[in-house]
Amino acid sequence: MGEETKTMRGLEAIRLAIEEEMERDESVFLIGEDIGRFGGAFFVTEGLLEKFGPERIRETPISENAILGCAVGAAMVGMRPIAEIMFADFLTVCMEMIVNQAAKASYMYGGQISVPVTIRVPFGTGIMGAAQHSQSFESWFMHVPGLKVVLPSDARDFKGLMKTAIRDDDPVIFFENKRAYYLTGDVPLDKDFTIPFGQARKFTEGDDVTIVATGAMVQESIIAATKLKEDNIQCEVIDPRTLVPMDKKTILNSVEKTGKLIVVDEGCKTCSVSAEIAAIVAEEGFQFLKNRIIRLNTPDVPIPYSPNLEKAIIPNAKLIQGNVKKLI
Amino acid sequence: MSSDELPKDLSSDELINLYKKMLLIREFEQRITKDVGRIKSPLVHTYTGEEAIAVGACAAINEDDYITSTHRGHGHFIAKGGNINSLMAEIYGKEGGICKGRGGSMHVADFSKYMLGANGIVGAGPPLALGVALASKMRNEDKVVLTFFGDGAANQGMLHESMNLAAIWKLPIIFVLENNMYGWSTPVHYATPIKDLSLRAQGYGMKGLTIDVNDVIEVYKTIKEAVDFARNGGGPTLIECKTYRWGGQMTMDADKYRSTEEKEEWKKKCPIEAYKIKLIKSELIDKAFIQKIEEDTLEQIELSVKITKKSPKPDTNTVLDDIYKNPMNLGGN
Numbered sequence A: 001m002g003e004e005t006k007t008m009r010g011l012e013a014i015r016l017a018i019e020e021e022m023e024r025d026e027s028v029f030l031i032g033e034d035i036g037r038f039g040g041a042f043f044v045t046e047g048l049l050e051k052f053g054p055e056r057i058r059e060t061p062i063s064e065n066a067i068l069g070c071a072v073g074a075a076m077v078g079m080r081p082i083a084e085i086m087f088a089d090f091l092t093v094c095m096e097m098i099v100n101q102a103a104k105a106s107y108m109y110g111g112q113i114s115v116p117v118t119i120r121v122p123f124g125t126g127i128m129g130a131a132q133h134s135q136s137f138e139s140w141f142m143h144v145p146g147l148k149v150v151l152p153s154d155a156r157d158f159k160g161l162m163k164t165a166i167r168d169d170d171p172v173i174f175f176e177n178k179r180a181y182y183l184t185g186d187v188p189l190d191k192d193f194t195i196p197f198g199q200a201r202k203f204t205e206g207d208d209v210t211i212v213a214t215g216a217m218v219q220e221s222i223i224a225a226t227k228l229k230e231d232n233i234q235c236e237v238i239d240p241r242t243l244v245p246m247d248k249k250t251i252l253n254s255v256e257k258t259g260k261l262i263v264v265d266e267g268c269k270t271c272s273v274s275a276e277i278a279a280i281v282a283e284e285g286f287q288f289l290k291n292r293i294i295r296l297n298t299p300d301v302p303i304p305y306s307p308n309l310e311k312a313i314i315p316n317a318k319l320i321q322g323n324v325k326k327l328i
Numbered sequence B: 001m002s003s004d005e006l007p008k009d010l011s012s013d014e015l016i017n018l019y020k021k022m023l024l025i026r027e028f029e030q031r032i033t034k035d036v037g038r039i040k041s042p043l044v045h046t047y048t049g050e051e052a053i054a055v056g057a058c059a060a061i062n063e064d065d066y067i068t069s070t071h072r073g074h075g076h077f078i079a080k081g082g083n084i085n086s087l088m089a090e091i092y093g094k095e096g097g098i099c100k101g102r103g104g105s106m107h108v109a110d111f112s113k114y115m116l117g118a119n120g121i122v123g124a125g126p127p128l129a130l131g132v133a134l135a136s137k138m139r140n141e142d143k144v145v146l147t148f149f150g151d152g153a154a155n156q157g158m159l160h161e162s163m164n165l166a167a168i169w170k171l172p173i174i175f176v177l178e179n180n181m182y183g184w185s186t187p188v189h190y191a192t193p194i195k196d197l198s199l200r201a202q203g204y205g206m207k208g209l210t211i212d213v214n215d216v217i218e219v220y221k222t223i224k225e226a227v228d229f230a231r232n233g234g235g236p237t238l239i240e241c242k243t244y245r246w247g248g249q250m251t252m253d254a255d256k257y258r259s260t261e262e263k264e265e266w267k268k269k270c271p272i273e274a275y276k277i278k279l280i281k282s283e284l285i286d287k288a289f290i291q292k293i294e295e296d297t298l299e300q301i302e303l304s305v306k307i308t309k310k311s312p313k314p315d316t317n318t319v320l321d322d323i324y325k326n327p328m329n330l331g332g333n
């Protein structure tokens, strides 16, 4: 049998998912800045204007609040908008529509409506973006009941999770790691290939240490795990893929086996994704732990412009490797 | 063209300085864009073609008046008197940069020159200008604030809130709208239904003007009038400067959304060339003097390149410095 796949980059996998869903469902449309002729800041939506026309690929002025207002309002009455915010950093401009409107509507109105909006946001370091174009805000949104938070790390997951996000009836914020845009992978061509939310993905198996990582840190962890094999240390690399809902079970099962946990994410340390995961394991899997939990994060500092400073603060394979050895 | 057109309140030196500054901005950016590919920063925005705005506007305020800038801030930085060595070193992420390599091109700032910073968030400058102007008013400092922003930024909610608040409190702010016809790839005629964005001023009960910025002198005169009005308690003015950016949106932009004809047409309206001709006609300078200015400018820039190259990369041990001004209270008795 075997599924039919095609090798493509992460950004192309997102595009394919959007394209297929737009063909499938008339109520799906895109809204954002420079997403048409220009194809979006990272070219994710390139070619879609030609294919679907300006009614469904709606370019806006630079007005993030209006973009989100439009998307959330349309979603409240049954459309399935996909809003693009050029850089996650600019989410600050349209927080109101996300946090107080989209996230609250279903509950606050007693379940009368749903808000099936997908909010796409490129995030992370690696392009000399400095303090206002490099941030990782994903943990902020985990703190807002009513939102689902998705953070894929490779091309295959980009496609499957994007399709699920579009079809989901709740507001989904979809974090797209800039480095993962350029990673190639084999992507299923099946038009109904979706990945359910709340299912972590295990990249490597092992009995020694569990490494839970997100975004660009997944690749770094895989590199570290491969290197550690040479020293006969077997790591289990797990990517939760969706932060809300969080697949606690896969993580706890792994820690039960290894007794050791490292959590790696690109956000700054305080109140980060890694803080939440560490807390879950400390609370619900304390009996499994044979050593302290280690969290590897960017320190609590704005992202500096100079590449050598940026490099110095972002966790990488070497750092992960060293810390695994500390736990052994 | 007669020398009558040149403003009488500027000395010959000041008039020549306008030319020098515009040329310095132009050549500085030409030099760095040649090199920027090498440092792999996709987010460097040049001001080429728009120089008359920053230079004309900054000439109309005092040294201790403030400006807020945009992501396209090199021109504002230089026009406000910032040092090009520390500007270049910043763009290259060196320790000798004005922000010690932490900020980069989109965040150049020189507070000693009352240049309150380039800004990566489109539309974030004008709300800050409110507070700066308010502080000046509360302390009776008699200062004005020029807040630069683009035609793209003009559509941010922040801009509308800012113009309204500035108007009701009569804050000494000049909203300098740099309409270069595009916000990234989006043409201004798509993003707004009105021809002249200055029309919006009416809705806030302030004066609005649209000017052609091919002419640095016209910029100077228009801004000067608004500055005098603001300093005398008259409140804010919105001045829309129609211009064009010659280069792409930024270093990573292939610029496929604008036609070659359109670009060439605008290049014919070079503000620096136009002013040079005006200066020569007015007999303030001659061709030999022009040549001397050009040579000096290039020399200054080469010196910057040398200084930048020599400047070390920031020490990674200092990466956590400057996050807070006061030491963190670590508690624990």
Ligand SMILES: Cc1ncc(C[n+]2csc(CCOP(=O)(O)OP(=O)(O)O)c2C)c(N)n1
Binding pocket: A033, A062, A064, A086, A090, A093, B070, B071, B072, B120, B121, B122, B123, B149, B150, B151, B152, B153, B154, B178, B180, B182, B183, B184, B249
């Ligand atoms: C809040 C926010 N939204 C979007 C962007 C991305 N962006 C950077 S520059 C730009 C275009 C700005 O256009 P304009 O204000 O006209 O200034 P110009 O670049 O033309 O000088 C955009 C959309 C941003 N930096 N900040």
